[in-house]
Amino acid sequence: MPTTTLDLRDVPPPERHPKIHDAFENLESGEALQIVNDHEPKPLFYEFQAEVESFDADRYEVERRGDGEFLATLPKK
Numbered sequence: 001m002p003t004t005t006l007d008l009r010d011v012p013p014p015e016r017h018p019k020i021h022d023a024f025e026n027l028e029s030g031e032a033l034q035i036v037n038d039h040e041p042k043p044l045f046y047e048f049q050a051e052v053e054s055f056d057a058d059r060y061e062v063e064r065r066g067d068g069e070f071l072a073t074l075p076k077k
Helices: 012-023 042-051
Strands: 003-007 030-036 061-066 069-075
Touching: 003 012, 003 061, 012 030, 042 069
Parallel strands: 003 030
Antiparallel strands: 030 069, 061 069
């Protein structure tokens, strides 16, 4: 699956969700947005599940890579 990666660790928290939504909107169906974050993005998952119809919640994945590094994959239907 084609993937776009967005590293958010240096992005101020108030700017993160708008950046993620913009990047996700620019994906084609079947692609995924991978975000690198400094915490587990559980609130983002729930936000996408509730608000983004094209978000494929069944294929969402998150992996902890170490202290302060999480890799989450947000697939688009």
